[in-house]
Amino acid sequence: MKPTFSLIKGSVPLLISMPHNGQEIPAEIKNNMTPKALKVEDTDWYKDKLYDFANAMGAYIIVPTYSRYVIDLNRDPKGIDLYPGANSTELCPTTAFDLSPLYQEGMAPTEKEIKYRIETYWQPYHQALGNTLDEIKAQFGQAVLLEAHSILSTVPRFFDGQLPDFNFGTAQGESCASALLAQVESLDYSPYSQVTNGRFKGGYITRAFGQPEQNIHALQLELSQRTYLNEQTFEYAPELAEQVKPKLKQLVATLIEFAQQTK
Template sequence: MTESYSLHQGSTPLLISMPHNGQAIPNDIAANMTADGLAVRDTDWHLDKLYDFAEAMGASIIAPKYNRYVIDLNRNPKGVNLYPGANSTELCPTSAFDLSPLYVDGKVPSSAEIERRVELYWQPYHQALANELAAIKQKFGGAVLLEAHSILSHVPRFFDGRLPDFNFGSADGKSCAPTLIEQVEAINFAPYSQVTNGRFKGGYITRTYGNPEQNIHALQLELSQITYMDEQSLSYSSSRAEQVQPKLKSLVSALIAFGAQISRNK
């Protein structure tokens, strides 16, 4: 663990990024936050535990220490909305998914504070991410990036009704080769529902680092938290997780196999 993120370097062309898995909030920021802010309810909970098999499979894994409420690592550092016209949280969020305020009155981050957080927390993660992808490509001739995310099954702010279980995003086909999507969609995800480029098409990281012309292939998975958690208590459900993990293992295996294929063809 560095000051702001952890990086495990694996033995395959696959890098798994978990930019919303961190839970910590620095004391100076916490002092200005509401109880809702300090509860960090919109965390991509327990992904490190859910994907605990991936390291043994040879994947590299990068994850931040700090929470998305500090700064959202999957947002453009200039604050550009990922989905123009849609309700979305900011680079430094000021409200939770349920619209409750994250900061006490008069204490929302200033422009200078946002720039400070970009320098302290955003830049190091992205530099490490870029460096690791470059190292993987140098070693294998190509790289595969899995952006691992999760979200509550019902978030009216972002989508109507219940979200499908497996939500894959490839920036409408721009962030990875069509054959990668075909291999992923060939996986039997039943009894779970699955969609590609639905409500979630891939965030800033997927869109920025996915470059199939340069043999770097990025895919985002937004996994519904109901598949592995008790969404009310936000606690990990071993019984649910044990049912969905084989599907995730199949996904990771397919991505590693795709990486091996592009390695052989380099």
């Protein structure tokens, strides 16, 4: 089997995680899925391309190989709902964002299969996250984790109307220092809209690894795909991406500066 993730080492105390960037599905799982599922339409498309400047700035970057349809790396392995009362997808999703089935009838993953996927895909990614953050903290005194996500601007299953462009989540302020969030919120995102702890408050990774009292700070950015993507075809739109990239670059620079200067 291919490696389940790739980790690019950096030289500054920032780790960027892209847990929904993977697109591959193992053959044995493909055989049980619907044709529509194999298009992996709910991917956080092109996050690695959108942040292609980050490693040159010194950031560590971790990206999975496999699709969130195999297992969602940003969900609690015990199946605990991140947003009680809201419609959400499972650890091993059985429906797409549009509620269409991902598996052929009777082929959804069993408890045994889910356990296997946790051990095979989920645990290695999270072990690497933890080890890398510990390594960064040991070298620099603290670490910052940026959870880099994106989503269609309109997904009725999860939110009404059109999503703001930059959606930051800090588990209601618990996953990073207030000083870091203040710096992030003070940046100029115009002409894009920005909100903090709105519909998206940070997923499992942000909540599990963000421990500001231990000098490990985490925040999630859910970027509206309309800022860099043709949302009808899922094609990368260079003319749009080149406009939003400077905003992402200033965000990454701010996170690095905070991590290097504040302990």
